[in-house]
Amino acid sequence: MKVRLGARVALPSDVLPGEVYTTGQLQSMGVGLGLLRGPQFVRLEHGIYTRADNPGLGSYGLQVRAAVVATGGIGVVTGLTALRLWGIQLPDRLAADTRIHLLVPRGTIRPRRPGVVVHQSRNLSELQTATLRGLTLATPLEAWWQLAAIANHEELVQIGEGLIRRKNPISDLVAIRVFLEHRGGGPIARRMTTVLSDMRPGTDSIRETQMRRWIVNDGLPEPQVNAVIVDTHGQFLAMVDGFIETYHTVVEYDGAVHNPEANRIRDNDRRRRLRHHGYPVVVATASDIADPSRFLAEVRATLATQAANLGLTPPPTRRSR
Numbered sequence: 001m002k003v004r005l006g007a008r009v010a011l012p013s014d015v016l017p018g019e020v021y022t023t024g025q026l027q028s029m030g031v032g033l034g035l036l037r038g039p040q041f042v043r044l045e046h047g048i049y050t051r052a053d054n055p056g057l058g059s060y061g062l063q064v065r066a067a068v069v070a071t072g073g074i075g076v077v078t079g080l081t082a083l084r085l086w087g088i089q090l091p092d093r094l095a096a097d098t099r100i101h102l103l104v105p106r107g108t109i110r111p112r113r114p115g116v117v118v119h120q121s122r123n124l125s126e127l128q129t130a131t132l133r134g135l136t137l138a139t140p141l142e143a144w145w146q147l148a149a150i151a152n153h154e155e156l157v158q159i160g161e162g163l164i165r166r167k168n169p170i171s172d173l174v175a176i177r178v179f180l181e182h183r184g185g186g187p188i189a190r191r192m193t194t195v196l197s198d199m200r201p202g203t204d205s206i207r208e209t210q211m212r213r214w215i216v217n218d219g220l221p222e223p224q225v226n227a228v229i230v231d232t233h234g235q236f237l238a239m240v241d242g243f244i245e246t247y248h249t250v251v252e253y254d255g256a257v258h259n260p261e262a263n264r265i266r267d268n269d270r271r272r273r274l275r276h277h278g279y280p281v282v283v284a285t286a287s288d289i290a291d292p293s294r295f296l297a298e299v300r301a302t303l304a305t306q307a308a309n310l311g312l313t314p315p316p317t318r319r320s321r
Contacts, residue, residue: 008040017051019134020044020065045070045113061085061133067100067116068135075102075118076129076136082143085132086170088162089206091155092289094147103127103138140170141179148188154213156195161209164201166226173201200225207253208241211284214292215242215251215299219316223251231277238270240281247306247315250274250281251299280306 012029015021021029026036026049035041041049042057044066056062064085068075077085079101080094100116103124110118121127128142138146140163147159163171176196183189198216202225203209216222223242229250231237242251254267271281280302288295303315 009035011035011040011051015051017053018056019054020048020050020062020069022069023047023049061135063115064100065135067102067113070111070113070116071102071104071108071118074108075104076124076127076138077101078103078119078127078138079143079146082138083140083147083159083162085135085137086140086143088140088159088170091151091158091206094151094155094159141176145179145183145188145192148192153191153195153198154210156192157198157213158206158209160195160199161201161203162206164199166202166204169201173199202226204241205253205255207255207284207289210289211251211253211292211295212242214284214296215244218296218300219318220244220296220299220303221246221315229274229277229279237277237279238274240274244303246312247303248279248310249299249302249306250279251284252281253284255286 012031014029015031036049040052042052043049048066048069054062064077064081080090080097081101083090101119102116103119103121104110105124106120106122108120128139129136130139144159144163147156164173180189180193180196204226212223221244223244225242226239227243228239229237229243240250241253274281282299282302284295300315307314
């Protein structure tokens with residue numbers, strides 16, 4: 001994106017630095033083509049401009065705003081795009097779709113723009129929407145519901161847990177249950193209710209959700225989410241990603257956040273402390289995402305050892321696939 005250098009002139013007061021405009025809108029505000037092609041404006045796409053001092057230059061949000069302006073301002077941000085703007089982590093397969101998804105009333109002329117998908121709906125007025133930084137978006141729950149058409153069960157669980165995460169949750173289980181009840185008893189509502197039954201509040205990342213679901217889908221006991229571990233005197237030892245309480249076993253995911261040296265040292269110290277107090281720790285890493293079989297085999301072996309040490313029933317046999 002090149003910003004041409006040259007003399008600056010005073011812009012009309014109603015041409016705001018954080019907004020996006022069509023060529024026609026700017027001309028109606030007194031911005032001639034010469035000024036528009038100068039250093040004080042940046043063309044975002046054909047016929048769509050913003051001021052060069054827009055603090056959001058280069059951001060995903062500004063790209064979305066430009067796409068909405070291209071629809072005449074009537075486009076509602078939906079699906080994957082809405083969830084991105086709401087700050088929800090997306091599963092890898094869905095995250096690969098970086099296109100901007102908008103919804104307009106049926107019969108509206110859909111502008112053709114690279115990287116923009118404009119859907120039509122005859123029931124746009126029934127969509128649950130909210131305003132975020134001047135954009136009209138499908139609410140987080142509405143956007144999650146929309147993905148039922150393209151996402152599988154595990155992906156919907158991962159996204160759903162992003163709505164009820166530990167830090168700054170957007171929703172809760174009760175609100176989601178009410179939302180689904182209002183959608184009636186059709187096949188999508190039944191499917192999403194099943195998804196809800198597998199969701200757990202309080203996770204910190206989509207990888208933690210994936211790790212827990214690997215364990216459950218392999219027929220092993222479900223770990224508690226972000227459990228607090230204490231010693232025999234009730235003193236705090238650690239908060240862990242997952243805790244299989246019956247077998248006194250901790251499971252954790254090591255992602256990019258753990259790479260800085262200080263974090264790595266702190267995690268290693270914490271895990272040594274847990275092991276010292278009789279809580280073995282099994283760690284999943286990014287290399288397990290494509291094939292978690294190594295991690296699951298280690299979890300199963302650790303549970304079997306713990307069962308022998310604690311006099312417990314061995315863990316269930318591996319679930320057939």
